[in-house]
Amino acid sequence: MANSKTVLEYVADGTVDIGIVSDPVYRKDLVVEPYFKDEVVLITPPHHRWSQGPPIPLSALQTEPFILREPGSGTRAILEAQLQTIGLTVDNLQVAMVLGGLEAVKAAVMDGLGVSLAPSIGIRRELETKRLAVARWADVEMVRDFNLVYAKGRPLPARMKAFLKCAREAVAGWIGGSEAASEGNG
Template sequence: MVCFGKFRHPGRYFEKGVMDDHKLKVFCTVAETKSFSKTSEIIHLTQPAVSLQIQALEEVYETKLFDRSSSTVTLTPAGEILYRYAKEILSLYANAEKDIGELIGLVKGSISIGASSTLGNYLLPGVITDFKRAHLKIKVHLLVGNTKRVVELLNSGNIDLGLVEGDVTRQKMVVEKLIGDELLLVVPSYHPWAKKKEISISELTKEPFIIREGGSGTRQMIEKFLSKHGITPQDLKISMVLGSTEAIKEAVENGLGVSIISRWAARKELRYGSLHLLRIKEEKMFREFSLIVNKNSVSSHAVDEFLTYLKAYPFEKLLS
Protein backbone atom coordinates (compact mmCIF):
# COMPACT_ATOMS: atom_id res chain seq x y z
CA MET A 1 0.00 0.00 0.00
CA VAL A 2 1.29 3.47 -0.85
CA CYS A 3 0.76 5.90 2.01
CA PHE A 4 0.88 9.64 1.60
CA GLY A 5 1.33 12.10 4.39
CA LYS A 6 -1.39 14.55 5.33
CA PHE A 7 -1.47 17.49 2.96
CA ARG A 8 -2.59 20.48 5.00
CA HIS A 9 -4.43 22.89 2.79
CA PRO A 10 -7.90 24.33 3.38
CA GLY A 11 -10.34 22.25 1.38
CA ARG A 12 -8.09 19.26 0.71
CA TYR A 13 -7.59 16.22 2.86
CA PHE A 14 -5.64 13.21 1.67
CA GLU A 15 -4.63 10.41 3.99
CA LYS A 16 -3.38 6.91 3.21
CA GLY A 17 -3.75 7.65 -0.49
CA VAL A 18 -7.55 8.01 -0.38
CA MET A 19 -9.69 11.11 -0.73
CA ASP A 20 -11.58 11.02 2.58
CA ASP A 21 -14.88 12.80 2.18
CA HIS A 22 -16.54 11.03 5.13
CA LYS A 23 -15.01 13.33 7.74
CA LEU A 24 -16.08 16.34 5.70
CA LYS A 25 -19.66 15.03 5.55
CA VAL A 26 -19.66 14.55 9.33
CA PHE A 27 -18.18 18.03 9.79
CA CYS A 28 -20.81 19.65 7.54
CA THR A 29 -23.63 17.82 9.34
CA VAL A 30 -22.44 19.12 12.74
CA ALA A 31 -22.12 22.62 11.26
CA GLU A 32 -25.66 22.52 9.86
CA THR A 33 -27.43 20.86 12.81
CA LYS A 34 -25.31 22.68 15.44
CA SER A 35 -25.47 19.49 17.46
CA PHE A 36 -23.23 16.44 17.93
CA SER A 37 -26.15 14.37 19.24
CA LYS A 38 -28.42 15.22 16.29
CA THR A 39 -25.56 14.46 13.88
CA SER A 40 -25.14 11.10 15.61
CA GLU A 41 -28.81 10.28 14.93
CA ILE A 42 -28.75 11.47 11.32
CA ILE A 43 -25.62 9.65 10.16
CA HIS A 44 -25.97 6.59 12.43
CA LEU A 45 -22.68 7.01 14.26
CA THR A 46 -22.25 7.08 18.02
CA GLN A 47 -21.67 10.51 19.52
CA PRO A 48 -18.08 9.62 20.53
CA ALA A 49 -17.43 8.52 16.93
CA VAL A 50 -18.70 11.86 15.63
CA SER A 51 -16.44 13.68 18.10
CA LEU A 52 -13.46 11.60 16.93
CA GLN A 53 -14.12 12.54 13.29
CA ILE A 54 -14.15 16.24 14.20
CA GLN A 55 -11.09 15.84 16.42
CA ALA A 56 -9.21 14.23 13.51
CA LEU A 57 -9.96 17.23 11.30
CA GLU A 58 -8.95 19.63 14.06
CA GLU A 59 -5.62 17.80 14.33
CA VAL A 60 -5.09 18.12 10.58
CA TYR A 61 -5.68 21.88 10.61
CA GLU A 62 -4.17 22.39 14.09
CA THR A 63 -7.05 24.56 15.25
CA LYS A 64 -10.50 24.33 16.78
CA LEU A 65 -13.32 24.15 14.24
CA PHE A 66 -16.25 24.43 16.68
CA ASP A 67 -16.96 26.56 19.70
CA ARG A 68 -18.54 24.31 22.32
CA SER A 69 -18.62 26.82 25.17
CA SER A 70 -22.30 27.75 24.85
CA SER A 71 -25.42 25.57 24.83
CA THR A 72 -25.20 25.29 21.04
CA VAL A 73 -22.30 24.28 18.83
CA THR A 74 -21.09 27.06 16.53
CA LEU A 75 -18.34 27.27 13.93
CA THR A 76 -15.13 29.10 14.77
CA PRO A 77 -13.68 31.46 12.11
CA ALA A 78 -11.47 28.56 10.95
CA GLY A 79 -14.53 26.32 10.90
CA GLU A 80 -16.39 28.81 8.71
CA ILE A 81 -13.55 28.69 6.19
CA LEU A 82 -13.43 24.88 6.17
CA TYR A 83 -17.21 24.63 5.85
CA ARG A 84 -17.15 26.78 2.72
CA TYR A 85 -14.38 24.66 1.17
CA ALA A 86 -15.94 21.38 2.34
CA LYS A 87 -19.21 22.08 0.53
CA GLU A 88 -17.25 22.82 -2.65
CA ILE A 89 -15.15 19.65 -2.28
CA LEU A 90 -18.16 17.39 -1.74
CA SER A 91 -19.77 18.96 -4.80
CA LEU A 92 -16.59 18.35 -6.84
CA TYR A 93 -16.50 14.69 -5.75
CA ALA A 94 -20.07 14.27 -6.94
CA ASN A 95 -19.26 15.97 -10.26
CA ALA A 96 -16.20 13.78 -10.78
CA GLU A 97 -18.18 10.59 -10.18
CA LYS A 98 -20.91 11.74 -12.54
CA ASP A 99 -18.59 12.83 -15.36
CA ILE A 100 -16.47 9.68 -15.20
CA GLY A 101 -19.57 7.49 -15.20
CA GLU A 102 -20.92 9.27 -18.27
CA LEU A 103 -17.52 9.05 -20.02
CA ILE A 104 -17.17 5.29 -19.62
CA GLY A 105 -20.87 4.65 -20.17
CA LEU A 106 -21.22 2.76 -16.93
CA VAL A 107 -23.92 3.66 -14.42
CA LYS A 108 -22.79 2.53 -11.00
CA GLY A 109 -22.42 3.90 -7.51
CA SER A 110 -24.85 4.24 -4.65
CA ILE A 111 -28.02 6.20 -3.96
CA SER A 112 -29.30 7.18 -0.52
CA ILE A 113 -33.03 7.82 -0.29
CA GLY A 114 -34.98 9.14 2.67
CA ALA A 115 -38.71 8.43 2.79
CA SER A 116 -41.63 9.00 5.13
CA SER A 117 -43.28 5.86 6.49
CA THR A 118 -46.06 5.20 3.95
CA LEU A 119 -43.72 5.72 1.01
CA GLY A 120 -40.80 3.91 2.58
CA ASN A 121 -42.77 0.89 3.74
CA TYR A 122 -45.36 0.40 1.00
CA LEU A 123 -44.31 2.06 -2.28
CA LEU A 124 -40.55 2.31 -2.58
CA PRO A 125 -39.61 -1.35 -1.95
CA GLY A 126 -41.41 -2.32 -5.16
CA VAL A 127 -39.95 0.58 -7.13
CA ILE A 128 -36.41 -0.12 -5.90
CA THR A 129 -36.73 -3.84 -6.66
CA ASP A 130 -37.77 -3.10 -10.26
CA PHE A 131 -35.00 -0.48 -10.62
CA LYS A 132 -32.34 -2.88 -9.34
CA ARG A 133 -33.30 -5.50 -11.94
CA ALA A 134 -32.26 -3.05 -14.65
CA HIS A 135 -29.31 -1.47 -12.78
CA LEU A 136 -27.40 -4.25 -11.06
CA LYS A 137 -24.32 -2.13 -10.28
CA ILE A 138 -26.21 0.60 -8.40
CA LYS A 139 -26.59 0.19 -4.64
CA VAL A 140 -29.70 1.75 -3.10
CA HIS A 141 -29.92 2.66 0.58
CA LEU A 142 -33.37 3.49 1.95
CA LEU A 143 -33.88 5.32 5.26
CA VAL A 144 -37.43 5.54 6.62
CA GLY A 145 -38.49 8.28 9.06
CA ASN A 146 -40.93 11.12 9.46
CA THR A 147 -40.92 14.08 7.09
CA LYS A 148 -38.92 16.28 9.49
CA ARG A 149 -36.16 13.68 9.72
CA VAL A 150 -36.02 13.24 5.93
CA VAL A 151 -35.64 17.02 5.46
CA GLU A 152 -32.82 17.09 8.04
CA LEU A 153 -31.01 14.27 6.26
CA LEU A 154 -31.37 16.03 2.91
CA ASN A 155 -30.18 19.40 4.20
CA SER A 156 -27.12 17.82 5.81
CA GLY A 157 -26.20 15.98 2.61
CA ASN A 158 -26.66 12.50 4.08
CA ILE A 159 -29.24 11.47 1.47
CA ASP A 160 -29.44 12.25 -2.23
CA LEU A 161 -33.21 12.72 -2.40
CA GLY A 162 -36.28 12.52 -0.24
CA LEU A 163 -39.87 11.32 -0.69
CA VAL A 164 -42.33 12.78 1.77
CA GLU A 165 -46.00 13.38 2.47
CA GLY A 166 -47.48 16.74 3.36
CA ASP A 167 -46.03 20.23 3.06
CA VAL A 168 -42.33 21.02 3.32
CA THR A 169 -40.47 24.33 3.44
CA ARG A 170 -39.04 25.18 0.04
CA GLN A 171 -36.15 27.42 1.16
CA LYS A 172 -33.30 25.02 0.38
CA MET A 173 -35.18 22.45 -1.64
CA VAL A 174 -36.83 21.80 -4.95
CA VAL A 175 -40.21 20.19 -4.27
CA GLU A 176 -41.97 18.25 -7.01
CA LYS A 177 -45.33 16.50 -6.70
CA LEU A 178 -44.92 12.81 -7.47
CA ILE A 179 -48.21 10.98 -6.95
CA GLY A 180 -51.44 11.35 -5.02
CA ASP A 181 -52.56 9.34 -2.02
CA GLU A 182 -56.10 8.80 -0.82
CA LEU A 183 -56.78 7.99 2.83
CA LEU A 184 -59.67 5.56 3.27
CA LEU A 185 -61.70 4.06 6.09
CA VAL A 186 -60.57 0.50 6.85
CA VAL A 187 -62.73 -2.19 8.49
CA PRO A 188 -62.40 -5.98 8.90
CA SER A 189 -63.95 -8.08 6.14
CA TYR A 190 -66.72 -9.33 8.49
CA HIS A 191 -67.80 -5.84 9.62
CA PRO A 192 -71.32 -4.73 8.53
CA TRP A 193 -69.72 -1.80 6.66
CA ALA A 194 -67.71 -4.22 4.53
CA LYS A 195 -70.75 -4.57 2.25
CA LYS A 196 -70.68 -0.84 1.49
CA LYS A 197 -68.51 1.36 -0.73
CA GLU A 198 -68.93 4.53 1.35
CA ILE A 199 -70.41 5.81 4.60
CA SER A 200 -71.30 9.20 6.01
CA ILE A 201 -68.62 10.82 8.16
CA SER A 202 -71.05 11.08 11.10
CA GLU A 203 -71.09 7.26 11.30
CA LEU A 204 -67.47 7.31 12.50
CA THR A 205 -68.55 8.55 15.92
CA LYS A 206 -70.52 5.34 16.52
CA GLU A 207 -67.67 2.84 16.18
CA PRO A 208 -64.49 2.22 18.23
CA PHE A 209 -61.78 4.17 16.40
CA ILE A 210 -58.06 3.35 16.23
CA ILE A 211 -55.74 6.29 15.60
CA ARG A 212 -52.02 6.98 15.13
CA GLU A 213 -49.89 8.51 17.86
CA GLY A 214 -49.62 12.27 18.41
CA GLY A 215 -47.19 13.93 16.01
CA SER A 216 -48.01 11.56 13.16
CA GLY A 217 -48.56 13.34 9.85
CA THR A 218 -51.40 10.94 9.01
CA ARG A 219 -53.11 11.68 12.33
CA GLN A 220 -52.77 15.43 11.77
CA MET A 221 -54.41 15.10 8.37
CA ILE A 222 -57.25 12.97 9.76
CA GLU A 223 -57.93 15.43 12.59
CA LYS A 224 -57.88 18.36 10.17
CA PHE A 225 -60.31 16.56 7.83
CA LEU A 226 -62.71 15.63 10.67
CA SER A 227 -62.57 19.15 12.09
CA LYS A 228 -63.56 20.53 8.70
CA HIS A 229 -66.70 18.43 8.99
CA GLY A 230 -67.45 19.40 12.59
CA ILE A 231 -65.99 16.33 14.36
CA THR A 232 -63.40 16.69 17.13
CA PRO A 233 -61.21 13.87 18.57
CA GLN A 234 -63.45 14.01 21.66
CA ASP A 235 -66.42 13.03 19.49
CA LEU A 236 -64.70 9.78 18.49
CA LYS A 237 -64.75 6.59 20.54
CA ILE A 238 -60.95 6.21 20.43
CA SER A 239 -60.22 2.63 21.48
CA MET A 240 -56.49 2.52 20.77
CA VAL A 241 -53.58 4.85 19.92
CA LEU A 242 -50.91 3.00 17.95
CA GLY A 243 -47.48 3.93 16.58
CA SER A 244 -47.54 2.35 13.13
CA THR A 245 -49.84 1.54 10.24
CA GLU A 246 -48.93 -2.14 10.56
CA ALA A 247 -50.14 -2.17 14.17
CA ILE A 248 -53.36 -0.43 13.16
CA LYS A 249 -54.09 -2.96 10.41
CA GLU A 250 -53.50 -5.83 12.82
CA ALA A 251 -55.86 -4.29 15.38
CA VAL A 252 -58.57 -3.68 12.76
CA GLU A 253 -58.27 -7.25 11.46
CA ASN A 254 -58.81 -8.48 15.02
CA GLY A 255 -62.01 -6.46 15.40
CA LEU A 256 -60.68 -3.87 17.86
CA GLY A 257 -62.05 -0.93 15.90
CA VAL A 258 -62.04 0.88 12.56
CA SER A 259 -59.43 3.32 11.31
CA ILE A 260 -58.26 5.50 8.41
CA ILE A 261 -55.11 4.57 6.46
CA SER A 262 -53.48 5.11 3.07
CA ARG A 263 -54.85 2.99 0.22
CA TRP A 264 -51.23 2.00 -0.53
CA ALA A 265 -50.86 0.44 2.93
CA ALA A 266 -53.65 -2.11 2.57
CA ARG A 267 -52.72 -3.76 -0.73
CA LYS A 268 -51.78 -7.15 0.74
CA GLU A 269 -54.80 -7.35 3.06
CA LEU A 270 -57.17 -6.40 0.24
CA ARG A 271 -55.68 -9.13 -1.93
CA TYR A 272 -56.30 -11.73 0.77
CA GLY A 273 -59.69 -10.31 1.74
CA SER A 274 -58.95 -9.64 5.43
CA LEU A 275 -59.67 -5.90 5.23
CA HIS A 276 -62.16 -3.72 3.36
CA LEU A 277 -61.72 -0.06 2.34
CA LEU A 278 -64.51 2.53 2.12
CA ARG A 279 -64.67 6.16 1.13
CA ILE A 280 -66.18 8.95 3.21
CA LYS A 281 -69.37 10.00 1.43
CA GLU A 282 -69.02 13.75 1.97
CA GLU A 283 -65.53 14.26 0.52
CA LYS A 284 -62.37 12.43 -0.53
CA MET A 285 -59.46 12.55 1.91
CA PHE A 286 -56.54 13.26 -0.39
CA ARG A 287 -52.86 14.23 -0.01
CA GLU A 288 -49.77 14.48 -2.20
CA PHE A 289 -46.51 12.58 -2.05
CA SER A 290 -43.59 14.80 -3.05
CA LEU A 291 -40.04 14.34 -4.29
CA ILE A 292 -37.54 16.70 -2.66
CA VAL A 293 -33.93 17.42 -3.64
CA ASN A 294 -31.44 19.97 -2.38
CA LYS A 295 -31.26 23.07 -4.59
CA ASN A 296 -27.48 23.27 -4.43
CA SER A 297 -26.54 19.60 -4.64
CA VAL A 298 -24.95 17.97 -7.68
CA SER A 299 -26.60 14.64 -8.44
CA SER A 300 -24.52 11.67 -9.52
CA HIS A 301 -25.09 9.70 -12.71
CA ALA A 302 -26.75 6.98 -10.61
CA VAL A 303 -29.10 9.45 -8.92
CA ASP A 304 -30.08 10.98 -12.27
CA GLU A 305 -30.86 7.49 -13.57
CA PHE A 306 -33.05 6.73 -10.55
CA LEU A 307 -34.90 10.05 -10.75
CA THR A 308 -35.73 9.44 -14.41
CA TYR A 309 -36.95 5.94 -13.55
CA LEU A 310 -38.97 7.14 -10.53
CA LYS A 311 -40.79 9.90 -12.42
CA ALA A 312 -41.85 7.50 -15.18
CA TYR A 313 -42.79 4.64 -12.85
CA PRO A 314 -46.35 3.25 -13.24
CA PHE A 315 -47.30 3.39 -9.53
CA GLU A 316 -50.88 2.30 -10.18
CA LYS A 317 -49.64 -1.18 -11.12
CA LEU A 318 -48.73 -1.65 -7.44
CA LEU A 319 -52.42 -1.47 -6.57
CA SER A 320 -53.41 -4.24 -8.98
Protein backbone atom coordinates in the same frame (compact mmCIF):
# COMPACT_ATOMS: atom_id res chain seq x y z
CA MET B 1 -40.10 4.29 7.52
CA ALA B 2 -40.98 7.53 9.30
CA ASN B 3 -43.67 10.17 9.21
CA SER B 4 -43.46 13.11 6.81
CA LYS B 5 -42.10 15.55 9.40
CA THR B 6 -39.25 13.21 10.33
CA VAL B 7 -38.42 12.43 6.69
CA LEU B 8 -38.13 16.16 5.92
CA GLU B 9 -35.66 16.57 8.78
CA TYR B 10 -33.64 13.56 7.60
CA VAL B 11 -33.39 15.02 4.10
CA ALA B 12 -32.55 18.51 5.37
CA ASP B 13 -29.76 17.31 7.68
CA GLY B 14 -28.30 14.87 5.14
CA THR B 15 -29.24 11.67 6.96
CA VAL B 16 -30.89 10.56 3.69
CA ASP B 17 -30.54 11.92 0.17
CA ILE B 18 -34.16 11.62 -0.98
CA GLY B 19 -37.47 11.26 0.78
CA ILE B 20 -41.07 10.60 -0.18
CA VAL B 21 -43.53 12.63 1.88
CA SER B 22 -47.15 13.59 1.71
CA ASP B 23 -48.98 16.85 1.76
CA PRO B 24 -47.70 20.37 1.19
CA VAL B 25 -44.05 21.06 1.92
CA TYR B 26 -42.99 24.66 2.52
CA ARG B 27 -39.24 24.46 2.91
CA LYS B 28 -36.86 26.75 1.03
CA ASP B 29 -33.96 24.38 1.70
CA LEU B 30 -35.58 21.46 -0.13
CA VAL B 31 -36.56 20.68 -3.71
CA VAL B 32 -40.14 19.40 -3.72
CA GLU B 33 -41.18 17.41 -6.77
CA PRO B 34 -44.83 16.30 -7.08
CA TYR B 35 -44.86 12.51 -7.37
CA PHE B 36 -48.44 11.19 -7.25
CA LYS B 37 -51.85 11.63 -5.64
CA ASP B 38 -53.54 8.89 -3.64
CA GLU B 39 -56.89 8.50 -1.96
CA VAL B 40 -57.00 8.11 1.82
CA VAL B 41 -59.53 5.40 2.62
CA LEU B 42 -61.33 4.11 5.69
CA ILE B 43 -60.03 0.63 6.43
CA THR B 44 -61.86 -2.02 8.43
CA PRO B 45 -61.51 -5.71 9.19
CA PRO B 46 -62.90 -7.78 6.28
CA HIS B 47 -66.33 -8.54 7.70
CA HIS B 48 -66.96 -5.24 9.48
CA ARG B 49 -70.48 -3.88 8.95
CA TRP B 50 -69.11 -0.63 7.47
CA SER B 51 -67.31 -2.44 4.67
CA GLN B 52 -70.54 -4.06 3.51
CA GLY B 53 -73.08 -1.33 4.14
CA PRO B 54 -73.98 2.13 2.91
CA PRO B 55 -71.41 4.95 2.73
CA ILE B 56 -70.21 6.19 6.11
CA PRO B 57 -70.38 9.85 7.22
CA LEU B 58 -67.18 11.21 8.73
CA SER B 59 -68.99 11.86 12.02
CA ALA B 60 -69.53 8.09 12.42
CA LEU B 61 -65.86 7.74 13.34
CA GLN B 62 -66.95 8.79 16.84
CA THR B 63 -68.83 5.50 17.24
CA GLU B 64 -66.06 2.95 16.62
CA PRO B 65 -62.68 2.25 18.20
CA PHE B 66 -60.20 4.15 16.04
CA ILE B 67 -56.53 3.45 15.37
CA LEU B 68 -54.93 6.91 15.12
CA ARG B 69 -51.60 7.75 13.47
CA GLU B 70 -48.99 9.66 15.45
CA PRO B 71 -48.59 13.47 15.37
CA GLY B 72 -46.57 14.45 12.29
CA SER B 73 -48.25 11.85 10.08
CA GLY B 74 -49.72 13.13 6.81
CA THR B 75 -52.68 10.78 7.20
CA ARG B 76 -53.39 12.19 10.65
CA ALA B 77 -53.13 15.76 9.33
CA ILE B 78 -55.74 15.02 6.67
CA LEU B 79 -58.04 13.45 9.26
CA GLU B 80 -57.64 16.42 11.61
CA ALA B 81 -58.43 18.88 8.80
CA GLN B 82 -61.53 16.93 7.74
CA LEU B 83 -62.78 16.59 11.32
CA GLN B 84 -62.35 20.33 11.83
CA THR B 85 -64.77 21.00 8.93
CA ILE B 86 -67.54 19.31 10.94
CA GLY B 87 -66.57 20.81 14.30
CA LEU B 88 -64.74 17.77 15.67
CA THR B 89 -61.19 16.91 16.71
CA VAL B 90 -59.42 13.61 17.28
CA ASP B 91 -60.40 14.02 20.94
CA ASN B 92 -63.99 13.27 19.85
CA LEU B 93 -62.95 9.85 18.54
CA GLN B 94 -62.77 6.62 20.53
CA VAL B 95 -59.02 6.35 20.08
CA ALA B 96 -58.05 2.75 20.83
CA MET B 97 -54.35 3.41 20.23
CA VAL B 98 -51.91 5.75 18.51
CA LEU B 99 -49.43 4.03 16.20
CA GLY B 100 -46.39 5.23 14.31
CA GLY B 101 -46.53 3.46 10.98
CA LEU B 102 -48.85 2.10 8.34
CA GLU B 103 -47.84 -1.55 8.85
CA ALA B 104 -48.69 -1.31 12.55
CA VAL B 105 -52.03 0.36 11.75
CA LYS B 106 -52.91 -2.34 9.22
CA ALA B 107 -52.03 -5.09 11.71
CA ALA B 108 -54.19 -3.53 14.42
CA VAL B 109 -57.16 -3.20 12.06
CA MET B 110 -56.70 -6.77 10.77
CA ASP B 111 -56.68 -7.94 14.41
CA GLY B 112 -60.06 -6.24 14.94
CA LEU B 113 -58.81 -3.55 17.33
CA GLY B 114 -60.52 -0.72 15.44
CA VAL B 115 -60.90 1.06 12.12
CA SER B 116 -58.45 3.56 10.65
CA LEU B 117 -57.36 5.55 7.62
CA ALA B 118 -54.71 4.53 5.10
CA PRO B 119 -53.45 5.62 1.70
CA SER B 120 -55.04 3.28 -0.85
CA ILE B 121 -51.69 2.44 -2.41
CA GLY B 122 -50.49 1.08 0.94
CA ILE B 123 -53.25 -1.49 1.34
CA ARG B 124 -53.50 -3.09 -2.11
CA ARG B 125 -52.01 -6.42 -1.03
CA GLU B 126 -54.28 -6.66 2.02
CA LEU B 127 -57.36 -5.90 -0.08
CA GLU B 128 -56.39 -8.51 -2.69
CA THR B 129 -55.91 -11.14 0.01
CA LYS B 130 -59.07 -10.01 1.83
CA ARG B 131 -57.25 -9.25 5.07
CA LEU B 132 -58.64 -5.69 5.04
CA ALA B 133 -61.72 -4.04 3.61
CA VAL B 134 -62.56 -0.46 2.67
CA ALA B 135 -65.69 1.42 3.70
CA ARG B 136 -66.97 4.16 1.42
CA TRP B 137 -67.27 7.77 2.63
CA ALA B 138 -70.68 9.45 2.41
CA ASP B 139 -69.57 13.05 2.76
CA VAL B 140 -65.82 13.50 2.28
CA GLU B 141 -63.08 12.85 -0.21
CA MET B 142 -59.59 12.53 1.20
CA VAL B 143 -56.62 12.75 -1.15
CA ARG B 144 -52.94 12.92 -0.27
CA ASP B 145 -50.31 14.46 -2.49
CA PHE B 146 -47.04 12.57 -2.36
CA ASN B 147 -43.81 14.40 -3.15
CA LEU B 148 -40.19 13.47 -3.73
CA VAL B 149 -37.93 15.76 -1.70
CA TYR B 150 -34.20 16.34 -1.75
CA ALA B 151 -31.86 19.05 -0.48
CA LYS B 152 -31.51 22.17 -2.59
CA GLY B 153 -27.89 22.91 -3.48
CA ARG B 154 -26.55 19.53 -2.34
CA PRO B 155 -25.38 17.39 -5.28
CA LEU B 156 -27.20 14.07 -5.54
CA PRO B 157 -25.04 10.96 -5.83
CA ALA B 158 -25.35 9.13 -9.17
CA ARG B 159 -27.33 6.31 -7.54
CA MET B 160 -29.90 8.83 -6.29
CA LYS B 161 -30.21 10.41 -9.73
CA ALA B 162 -30.82 6.90 -11.08
CA PHE B 163 -33.42 6.33 -8.37
CA LEU B 164 -35.24 9.55 -9.28
CA LYS B 165 -35.25 8.56 -12.94
CA CYS B 166 -36.67 5.12 -12.14
CA ALA B 167 -39.22 6.56 -9.70
CA ARG B 168 -40.48 9.04 -12.28
CA GLU B 169 -40.77 6.32 -14.94
CA ALA B 170 -42.34 3.72 -12.65
CA VAL B 171 -45.07 5.85 -11.10
CA ALA B 172 -47.21 5.93 -14.26
CA GLY B 173 -47.61 2.16 -14.28
CA TRP B 174 -47.60 1.83 -10.52
CA ILE B 175 -50.38 4.35 -9.89
CA GLY B 176 -52.12 4.21 -13.22
CA GLY B 177 -50.47 7.27 -14.67
CA SER B 178 -53.31 9.76 -14.41
CA GLU B 179 -51.97 11.52 -11.34
CA ALA B 180 -48.26 11.01 -11.88
CA ALA B 181 -46.09 14.07 -12.10
CA SER B 182 -42.61 14.34 -13.49
CA GLU B 183 -41.66 17.99 -13.24
CA GLY B 184 -40.03 19.41 -10.13
CA ASN B 185 -40.93 22.80 -8.68
CA GLY B 186 -37.28 23.38 -7.70
